Amino acid sequence: MTATTPTPTTLRPPEILALTALLSFCSIVYEFLIARALVSLTGEIVLWQSLTIGIYIAALGIGTWLAGRADPARRIPTLHRVELGLSLLGALAVVAIFFAHVAYRLWFYDFAQTTALATTGYPRPIHDPLVLFALACQLVTIAVGILSGYELPILIELYSTRIGRDGTDHVLGMSYGGTLAGSLAFGLLLIPKLDLLRTGLVVAALNLAAAAWLALRALDRPLRLRGTLALVPVLAVLATVLIFQRDLSQLLLKNFYYNFPVPTSLSGLSERLDRKPDIHRIRTPYQDIDVVWDAHMQSRPDLGLIDLTLFLNGHYQLSALDERSYHEALVHVPTLLAGSAPRRALVLGAGDGLLARELLRYGDRIDHIVQVELDPVMVELARRDRWMSQLNGGALDHPKVEVVIDDAFVFLRTRPGQYDAIYIDFPYPYDYELSKLYSVEMFRAVLAHLAPDGYVVFDYPLLTAANGPRAKTRNTAIMSTIAQAGFGLRVPFGDSSETFVFAARNPRPLAPLTSAGVAALGFPLETLDADRIAELRGYEFPYDIDTGWVNSVFHPRLTDLTDPRF
């Protein structure tokens, strides 16, 4: 390609191709790692997945361009340095992003809070500039992208000069192969088995091995000793992170869950978090399940109070302290409205078994409960964990409960069966992926499984008029979607803490919600007292029916709850 004809490298062609596959593998895994880290900190999947891949690919382009301007005589030393740099970045990227987040929060709660108190009189700043923090973290993506961008042009030129003709297609092909292996390995192997930190270490070690390979096999003799010695400090960094990785993981997890609204200084932080019990993180192919002990600092084991909180992918799922209030409203209010308990019930999501526990209280009045849960690990946790099984009373092992491990959507579309009541307990539509669970297609499939007099209940973050004009928009989107799916009866209900939608095929008169009705259930409810019933009856959720807001898998409208329109 250039006028000068560089001397062919000592690396054999298959070695160059193998190196290509290895480096492409590492490169794509770094990108996934950074994206995942940012998603876990911000909770916004689509935004940070797409921005990270975008910035990464653009940085690759810059690296490619820079490589084209580099001195062709120094290709091997350049590649060697690139690999050392990537190895260092790989070992430190996740640690750096998480510690930057710790520092950001300390600054935010200390400095920003003081400023807010002085200017507005309120201790909480109105706007959290987390998006700026996440954008700043993209500097790591840019560094990884630029360094990775150097690799391909260098490898193409090495290979082409070695085989004496244009070998672009071979090298590109190997690069794609490595990228494929990286993307499959990340989702199917690395993340289910290792955490972000350890995945980074594994890939950093691969990059270091590539650097060692280059140093020993390809560097010219005068450079070889220096190139080999340069491996040592990088190896020392990797070893340090490896030795402290468990402590680091716990520190970061604890900071995420325990440090929340309490401002503290960096020096006091470590000591404060050391006193807290460890956080139990379970990685599954579907999600990170975090079991957090005493997040509210209200545990009183002496009084039988369990302060256990469950988070899925960092999103709050349930707390042992207030789950009764949620499940009693979700299960028993619909029974009171409909006038009788369901004989056959279908529960979608809620693999924690608490909804099934509440349904089993109907005793002889209920015949069969089908519980569909995507994540088998969640079901195992509900059955085996000491605290979880104490909370759900072993409901998932009850003979009337049939547990099906399946995607709820696929279950509804492929299995026959009619139910008197269908309970949906999915995560809120925090992002575009989860909004599919609240699509017109989903609700049509649900309707197809309802008995003629059957009903469906699901929890949804509805808003009251007191929440301002966005309340109507948010409520309209979900209510229009179920109307489009064919639900003629649509009743939003809720109180200050929980909100739900009750729906059935045809309009019909509903029983009023009264204390007498609760008493007639035949078992005591802890949370559904006269005050709460008055609150439930008093809350109203404004909405319109507007086909322009129907949420479809093929045309999502719910996007995420941080959308200002919601």
Next chain:
Amino acid sequence: MTAPARIETPRVLAAVTFVVAFCSMVYELLLAQTLSATMGNTNFRYNLTIGLYLASLGLGAFLFGRRKRDDDTLLLIDVELMLSLVGSTAPILVLAVDAGAHALSDALGVSFVAPGVQLAIHLANHGLIVVIGLLSGYELPLLMAIGDATEDASGHGVLITDYVGTLCAAIAFPLLLLPALGVFGVAALAGLLNLLTALYLQTQRGGLERPVRLAVTVLAALALALCIFQSDAVTRFAVDTLYSRPLQ
């Protein structure tokens, strides 16, 4: 290499590369979205789609090394046309495969979840991903070869533009395109972009030599433009006829 290289200015080459990369990434994201609607398990679906796509890109690059024809521009036009055809119809085809498999399993009296039925569905759906990946993978080295043949040898420029096109697709798809047009509208838009590129290349090069192909391209472009403006109607039609099968 006998054909005169009239159209291959770096600017045109960059535009073509951008469109190809942009559209191919969009097609794959659309397929991931549609497949998660018919097959479920969204996370895994996205993983598998992107992985298969990248692998078929590599396979396409290998196949390019064995090509017979030497008029790269005519070859490029044909690849654009095929990509447009497969890409813009892929989401509908996925729904048709799903509806067809349901109808077939009912007619044969076998369960929809029977291994044979599921195998056929998987082969058909993932075949679409592979075809789009193969065509895009074939196109990149083709464009690089055309780029290297220009006076200023802009082969590297092609690679960079390809990255930028993919970046723009990855950002625009979830934030802009899907919320505005829905799956079927976005598919029509990407198909139209591919067709317009092919049309431009045809008018510059092979158009008068191949009038039927030119006419078909124009008609298809008009049809896709109509689908973009009527994306809601197309969505309703597709969902009502192919997706909302009554369950019992």
